[in-house]
Amino acid sequence: MSLINNILRILTSNIVLLIGNLIVAFHLPGVLEKSDYGTYRQIVLISTFLGMFHFGYLDGILLKYGHNIQKINEEDKNNVKNDHLNFILLQFSIFLIGLIMYIYSKELMFLYGSFLLIPINVSFFHKNLYQSIGNMKLISRATIIYSITNTCFILFGTFNQIIDVSYYVWTLIVSNLIMLCVFEVIFYKNYGFKVKFYLDLKENINKGISILTSNLLYLFVTSLTAISIQIFFGIREFANFSIATSLLSMIMILVSAISLPFYNFLKNSNRKEDKKTIKSIFLITGVFFQGSYFLIEILINKILPEYKASIDYLFVMLMLLPYLMIINILIINLYKVSNKAFKMMKTTFLILIFSITLHSLLSLIFENVQFLVVGNLIVIIVWYIYSTEIEFKELKNSAKDMFFLTVSVIFYVTLFYLELGSFSKFLIYYFFVGILIIISYKKLLVYIIKKIKKR
Numbered sequence: 106m107s108l109i110n111n112i113l114r115i116l117t118s119n120i121v122l123l124i125g126n127l128i129v130a131f132h133l134p135g136v137l138e139k140s141d142y143g144t145y146r147q148i149v150l151i152s153t154f155l156g157m158f159h160f161g162y163l164d165g166i167l168l169k170y171g172h173n174i175q176k177i178n179e180e181d182k183n184n185v186k187n188d189h190l191n192f193i194l195l196q197f198s199i200f201l202i203g204l205i206m207y208i209y210s211k212e213l214m215f216l217y218g219s220f221l222l223i224p225i226n227v228s229f230f231h232k233n234l235y236q237s238i239g240n241m242k243l244i245s246r247a248t249i250i251y252s253i254t255n256t257c258f259i260l261f262g263t264f265n266q267i268i269d270v271s272y273y274v275w276t277l278i279v280s281n282l283i284m285l286c287v288f289e290v291i292f293y294k295n296y297g298f299k300v301k302f303y304l305d306l307k308e309n310i311n312k313g314i315s316i317l318t319s320n321l322l323y324l325f326v327t328s329l330t331a332i333s334i335q336i337f338f339g340i341r342e343f344a345n346f347s348i349a350t351s352l353l354s355m356i357m358i359l360v361s362a363i364s365l366p367f368y369n370f371l372k373n374s375n376r377k378e379d380k381k382t383i384k385s386i387f388l389i390t391g392v393f394f395q396g397s398y399f400l401i402e403i404l405i406n407k408i409l410p411e412y413k414a415s416i417d418y419l420f421v422m423l424m425l426l427p428y429l430m431i432i433n434i435l436i437i438n439l440y441k442v443s444n445k446a447f448k449m450m451k452t453t454f455l456i457l458i459f460s461i462t463l464h465s466l467l468s469l470i471f472e473n474v475q476f477l478v479v480g481n482l483i484v485i486i487v488w489y490i491y492s493t494e495i496e497f498k499e500l501k502n503s504a505k506d507m508f509f510l511t512v513s514v515i516f517y518v519t520l521f522y523l524e525l526g527s528f529s530k531f532l533i534y535y536f537f538v539g540i541l542i543i544i545s546y547k548k549l550l551v552y553i554i555k556k557i558k559k560r
Contacts, residue, residue, distance in 0.1 A: 162306065164312070168441075191305060227289075258276035330481040417475060425481070
């Protein structure tokens with residue numbers, strides 16, 4: 106039951122985050138110039154890569170304290186506090202380097218990146234620590250505080266017609282700082298201030314460096330389309346694409362959050378049936394979320410008509426969901442809990458090479474953003490097939506899975522081309538998919554309902 110409780114807790118907090126991001130996604134582009142919005146999204150993209158500057162330390166924390174279940178002795182408490190202080194010193198030194206680079210180059214990206222570094226990465230220290238010991242309640246609360254703060258700051262700016270993009274970047278920085286302060290106050294309340302300090306970065310970095318490398322390769326794979334558009338098509342086309350990306354990332358925020366409790370669950374469960382059940386749940390969830398396209402299409406046409414080009418990108422990108430969910434929640438966590446970090450790194454590297462090759466060819470041959478988006482879909486599907494059919498054979502796709510995925514995507518594409526109103530398509534999609542889910546996964550639905558009732 107703790108898994109279901111943790112999932113529901115994480116879902117609640119991230120639904121708040123999702124609502125906040127949805128408000129921001131439809132308000133901010135309407136206030137900023139397209140090029141300024143593109144710049145803002147560039148900074149958001151850069152912030153996702155700041156994690157590389159923990160050099161594997163945070164992944165080492167996750168492995169070091171994995172499921173110690175909160176009751177730890179005084180020696181462990183000192184280790185936690187020492188790890189915490191070591192990491193802050195590491196991040197502060199990188200912050201100073203970034204600041205020096207800004208002073209010499211006058212490049213604002215260095216300034217923004219430096220000030221985002223500490224709040225984002227030290228907050229991730231706390232998230233990995235509390236994830237490892239199963240304390241999802243604190244992660245949920247901090248996420249809610251961040252979401253509410255960031256949304257309020259941005260709404261204040263949009264309602265007051267603040268058109269300076271730097272205001273919105275600083276709201277991002279301040280919101281992350283507030284979340285960090287929440288984590289820090291609770292950390293010192295739980296663990297105290299006194300620490301027997303000794304400098305030791307090597308242990309955690311050595312433990313986590315291979316996982317960090319794999320995570321970065323994964324990040325490059327999922328971000329390569331955005332990077333390619335920025336390089337080959339310019340800032341305005343990147344802004345169009347970013348609308349679709351930001352909407353997809355809202356759903357992926359839920360996915361990433363849900364993956365937190367599954368790490369501990371998979372670490373404690375070797376049952377093949379559990380893994381297959383998780384896979385089926387997220388195949389259903391991914392296909393279910395696909396239908397949100399038809400509602401989003403209405404909103405973009407009414408609220409942000411100048412970003413209509415993003416609608417076609419989003420149509421293809423939402424087809425990624427079932428496969429991305431399985432990779433993000435199940436495959437990556439299985440690599441971690443089975444101590445196959447090097448294998449994960451090797452596989453992700455090969456997928457990245459395939460993705461770079463495909464994106465480069467598509468950019469040179471077609472000179473069309475839509476083909477890059479389709480290319481990304483192909484890459485993720487290939488990765489999914491390889492992972493489920495070869496790497497983790499216990500996740501092999503059944504005839505039922507293939508039927509469900511094939512029929513749902515055919516219906517989704519067919520509905521897209523029908524001459525019907527978007528809202529009618531929205532209703533038809535969910536009526537059809539609801540029936541399809543009942544036909545394909547009736548036993549699983551009954552099982553889930555029973556589990557929730559027993560909660």
